[in-house]
Amino acid sequence: MMINKTDRNDAVGLAQIIRxxxxxxxxxxxxxxxxxxxxxxxxxxxxxxxxxxDNQI
Known part of the structure; x- marks a missing residue:
């Protein structure tokens, strides 16, 4: 689990998912x-x- 939410950590997480x-x-x-x-x-x-x-008229 990654503690800091940064673009770099997001990229690392996405790369791991793809791998x-x-x-x-x-x-x-x-x-x-x-x-x-x-x-x-x-x-x-x-x-x-x-x-x-139309139905009301």
């Missing part, structure tokens, strides 16, 4: 996919709100 193999690669989505998902979610919310307003 041991205690990591798993992950897939990071692109910025365009985040934008597309946000647009789809907001459209779904607007469609739902439109339906709620």
């Amino acid at each position: 041991i193999g205690w990591f798993r690669q992950v897939h990071v989505e692109s910025g365009a996919s985040h934008v597309a998902r946000a647009l789809l979610i907001s459209r779904g919310l607007l469609v739902g709100m439109h339906g709620d307003i």
Whole structure:
């Protein structure tokens, strides 16, 4: 366990993790996919709100 929290100690810890193999690669989505998902979610919310307003009238 490392007592001092510094960038150098963090780098040493990450290097040890990589050497041991205690990591798993992950897939990071692109910025365009985040934008597309946000647009789809907001459209779904607007469609739902439109339906709620129609039902109230």
